[in-house]
Amino acid sequence: MKGRxxxxxxxxxxxxxxxxxxxxxxxxxxxxxxxxxxxTIPLGEFSTEWYVKIFNDPDVWQAVRxxxxxxxxxxxxxxxxxxxxxxxxxxxxxxxxxxxxxxxxLPPTIPLIIMALAMLAWLSRIGMSGQLWSIILAHSVLTAPxxxxxIRLRLHQMDPDLExxxxxxxxxxxxxxxxxxxxxxxxxxxxxxxxxxxxSFDEFxxxxxxxxxxxxxxxxxxEIVQGNIDPTVNxxxxxxxxxxxxxxxxxxxxxxxxxIKSHS
Amino acid sequence: MTDPLVTFRNVVxxxxxxxxxxxxxxxIHEGEFLAIMGSSGCGKTxxxxxxxxxxxxxxxxxRIAGRLMNDVKxxxxxxxxxxxxxxxxxFLTARENVEFGLKxxxxxxxxxxxxxxxxxxxxxxxxxxxxxxxxxxxxQRQRVALARSLVMEPQMLLLDEPxxxxxxxxxxxxxxxxxxLQKELGITFVYVTHSQSEAFAMADRxxxxxxxxxxxxxxxxDIYRAPANRFxxxxxxxxNILSGKVTAHDANGTHIATSQGAFVAHTPDTAPQTSTExxxxxxxxxxxxxxxxxxAMNKAQAxxxxxxxxxxxxxxxxxxxxxQEYKVQMQExxxxxxxxxxxxxxxxxxxxxxxxxxxxx
Numbered sequence: 001m002k003g004r005x006x007x008x009x010x011x012x013x014x015x016x017x018x019x020x021x022x023x024x025x026x027x028x029x030x031x032x033x034x035x036x037x038x039x040t041i042p043l044g045e046f047s048t049e050w051y052v053k054i055f056n057d058p059d060v061w062q063a064v065r066x067x068x069x070x071x072x073x074x075x076x077x078x079x080x081x082x083x084x085x086x087x088x089x090x091x092x093x094x095x096x097x098x099x100x101x102x103x104x105x106l107p108p109t110i111p112l113i114i115m116a117l118a119m120l121a122w123l124s125r126i127g128m129s130g131q132l133w134s135i136i137l138a139h140s141v142l143t144a145p146x147x148x149x150x151i152r153l154r155l156h157q158m159d160p161d162l163e164x165x166x167x168x169x170x171x172x173x174x175x176x177x178x179x180x181x182x183x184x185x186x187x188x189x190x191x192x193x194x195x196x197x198x199x200s201f202d203e204f205x206x207x208x209x210x211x212x213x214x215x216x217x218x219x220x221x222x223e224i225v226q227g228n229i230d231p232t233v234n235x236x237x238x239x240x241x242x243x244x245x246x247x248x249x250x251x252x253x254x255x256x257x258x259x260i261k262s263h264s
Numbered sequence: 265m266t267d268p269l270v271t272f273r274n275v276v277x278x279x280x281x282x283x284x285x286x287x288x289x290x291x292i293h294e295g296e297f298l299a300i301m302g303s304s305g306c307g308k309t310x311x312x313x314x315x316x317x318x319x320x321x322x323x324x325x326x327r328i329a330g331r332l333m334n335d336v337k338x339x340x341x342x343x344x345x346x347x348x349x350x351x352x353x354x355f356l357t358a359r360e361n362v363e364f365g366l367k368x369x370x371x372x373x374x375x376x377x378x379x380x381x382x383x384x385x386x387x388x389x390x391x392x393x394x395x396x397x398x399x400x401x402x403x404q405r406q407r408v409a410l411a412r413s414l415v416m417e418p419q420m421l422l423l424d425e426p427x428x429x430x431x432x433x434x435x436x437x438x439x440x441x442x443x444x445l446q447k448e449l450g451i452t453f454v455y456v457t458h459s460q461s462e463a464f465a466m467a468d469r470x471x472x473x474x475x476x477x478x479x480x481x482x483x484x485x486d487i488y489r490a491p492a493n494r495f496x497x498x499x500x501x502x503x504n505i506l507s508g509k510v511t512a513h514d515a516n517g518t519h520i521a522t523s524q525g526a527f528v529a530h531t532p533d534t535a536p537q538t539s540t541e542x543x544x545x546x547x548x549x550x551x552x553x554x555x556x557x558x559x560a561m562n563k564a565q566a567x568x569x570x571x572x573x574x575x576x577x578x579x580x581x582x583x584x585x586x587x588q589e590y591k592v593q594m595q596e597x598x599x600x601x602x603x604x605x606x607x608x609x610x611x612x613x614x615x616x617x618x619x620x621x622x623x624x625x
Contacts, residue, residue: 169365
């Protein structure tokens, strides 16, 4: 059968793409548990040596701490910004709404390196570069569009009468925000928090430019790789990958399960 | 007579260039069931939204219990609305939905629960109290929406085509529920609908709107038997409309010469002057059909075109001289003995007192 052949070909194609994308990560994961210093086959013995090594490295700990602070603060700031924008889009119509939305969606379309340079130039001019705050601000600008897109999608699914129904039942605008809009958007807000945290957690270019001495995990990884061949990079890489993937998958699961629920 | 609960005085509502409501003056009395009826875009929903404070009048005054309401915010009013979409909160259970308004008004949790359960019980859906509203059927959701509004113990309930999403059987049942509730509670219902059967079945008074204007206000019977103008006569359907020139007035009524012959109609309070052009209507169910020429003051000959059979009621469509259309509505069993082949000729006749001269001449 023609259709069957085509299906197999397509499935094989998709499998190849996945293999191509994930193979390096899988190898990195395998080598992170390999006792040999060089990534060669045959493998040496199973070992957690490299994990122990990074576990005992204060620089790595400092970087993890920095990354956690940056990604969690970025998530909160970017999601707040994204929510406010999505809500103004949902609720109000005003002149220049088109340009307003375009402006917010702009950052991801700018090449990262240009964005990073511009951020550095601007932040150092106003005396705010080289601090954790600098990375948080830069990452918030970068990730807010993702948060807005997710929350905006959710708001578009809302019956527009819902808000007016809450006013009609005696709710003030603030009460309505708290008891109707926020609960309705909750799954999208949680997804946005996870996704923006994930993007911020493994973002390198902007962080490297504006961080100064406050290194985040991706910067430490680069420094290790630049120095010499060191298998600890596989261990850190695995850790970063698992953290980001967990956040992204969590975001997907929460958002999609609610979508299904509200349509059933 | 007591003062009306709601007064509209020369109310206008404009959306940019579009005039949704023009110069509306209307009184709504305490405890009445008022239906506002019209086709889509006639301004009926805008009228309701202005009562709820969701739209602000462009001009004119709206008062509720004497208080000027133009700039009163929706949440400061006591005008709960049952939405066409129902607008139930999808992330809450049936009981939490009913409690919502009480919660906004700061009623404590125990009392909220008691009152919500009481209303769910009255609406016969107490067993679904803790179910998410998304899992309820259309009829059950409808009852939750009603309970959510009525638990507020309002003076007036606004309803915006609440039955339009239900199937025919359920509509009849909910009509019964609504009329019974309105009588029991004694509160004012303002009910917006495009459905003549809903309005006529439930309302004490019906307001018919057309393009932002009130076309007629009256009891369902008044509107059915004595439409005030051509728009209403056509909108409520099943009316024969004839036009001609007034020739004389006498004890029998107003004599009108038409292309179909000379007819006599009931003389209205302000009689039209002779030789003016007038139109009059005769309800389709008040026309008598016969094969032989009857001995009647109003009679016309017409050819049968087609018939429309709806259960026990049959509507027959005729064509008279000059292409004049006639409709005759009768019981199916009353047709026995008549040869209803299309193309056959019949005599139609009606009593002068059933011929109603239209106000807009």
